[in-house]
Amino acid sequence: MDWTALWLSLRLAGWTVLFLLPVAVVMGRFLAYRQFRAKGLIEALVMLPLVLPPTVFGFYLLVAFGRGSVVGDLWQTLFGHQLVFSFEGLVVASIIFNLPFAIQPAQRGFEAIPTEVREAASCCGMSPWRSLWKVELPLAWPGLMTAMVLTFAHTLGEFGIVLMVGGSIPGETKTIAISIYDRVQGFDDRGAAIMSGVLVSISLFTIAVTFWLSSRVGRRLG
């Protein structure tokens, strides 16, 4: 059992969720409420990671963040090490390839709020900020929770992009999914089975918690 890899995967998923939550709120809300000409284009761009082969996507990220790239060189100057093949680089890649999993459900969550309810909040004297806290977030909560759970689960399981951008450095970029692959390659079927089992348990537990929470929310709203 590769505890280091499991802990690394959980940290990666945790950081990704943490960074994507505000992004999902801002982007989901924007796409849900506004009607504009380029909306279809933005939605398509957000969906892109869903349809691109992970290796292709990973390759482009590698090019965009690697040595000689604007982002990569800036990171090198700021933090003294390169962005690719590091945990931070993995987090950045993870945030980008999880965009559809976070934004889509969040957008659906905000779209489910009737327009008049938002207008009522405004007419009740609530500033946009207060309306977000008091009315919109509580009502869009099921969508946001789905977004976070999908992101978390998807990060744990992502393989291709992680391998391309992170390599497989133990303790730095070797996630549990890659570790399982390594065990299988090394004919350690037992180790692979145990780790796969652990991943399945974590996924089931997450989904169970989500269902339980959303049923509670459902009752609260009912």
Next chain:
Amino acid sequence: MALEVMARAAAPIPLDVAFRVEPGELLALVGHSGSGKTTLLRTIAGLWRPEVARVTVDGTAWLDTAAGVSLPSHRRRVGIVFQNYALFPHMTAAQNVMAAMGTPEAGEAERLLELVNLIGLSDRKPAQLSGGQQQRVAVARALARRPKTLLLDEPFSAVDRVTREKLYGEIIALRAHLKMPVVLVTHDVNEAQLLADRMVVISAGQVVREGTTAQVMADPAALRAMGIREVAAMLPATVVEHLPDGLTRLDAPTGPLFLPTVEGVPGTRVRVRIMAHDVILSRARPEGLSAQNIIAGTVVRTVPGGGPGMMVHVAVGDHEILARITRRAAEQLGLHPGDTVHAILKSMSVARDHVARARNDDTSAPQAATPVPDAVSPVR
């Protein structure tokens, strides 16, 4: 504290309207769907901005496109009741009301809910309340903001008829507490006539007629915009007694009226809508008729309509009854201004929701103690 509104726009519907509402006055914006009345309400609330518009409350501009002034809706002290109430589904009734207060006070929320006759249900979520109860919460929430103007957007359209009648009475009673201008948007002429002091009839974004309810209801152009079948006269009346056969005897300036059970103890003042197409005219006082209400009056004028119909205004004391008859009938009867006619009204033709409790300060209603003159007793 008056509310002044001017709005001009080319889209989504052409709009060119201006009106003014005095403090404590209830103005009804009447028109068909798509006439622009809801757009006007949204303009006042700050939910919509026409190309050229001015909204001032109490002399302060909330919106003035010429001067570049436009307060966002959360900065306008406005109370609005939406058509579907738009309550916050995750909050209780009391929390909904408190959500509209700067500093939430549970006691004040309770007081407002009592004011709208919602007692003991403050811990319920909107989904656990009936349509009528939800409407009451929406009214309490609109008032919680201490609004400088109260806007009602078709607030009775989502409830059944029985509830609607009850809510009419409650809104009328509530008006004693309202010092601000009130704007009611409705497509229901009955509702406007029962509740409003003044009416603005809107058609295709233009004001067709503006005036007191009585003035508007007697204007052919306004009537056409509202649909001619809706024409009705409004009579103030007082409940005298409930008869054992299920009829209620009312005292109106036109003499006694017998109508199907009208709620209220003797002495209750009501307004009765008499639809013009339900009134039959007769030269001679008819006998042997089943109709319970025969009212003698004088023809004031006859107004021909666009088709075969004609509107006859019959004065009875200080009030007018409207009768919509055919031109042919008017010719056969030889009706001319000054002629004496008898207006005949079936008791059963006055729908129950065409009777509403009058406001206490409704000076047009007769005094409760007025004895019923026996001389004009209707045919039994």
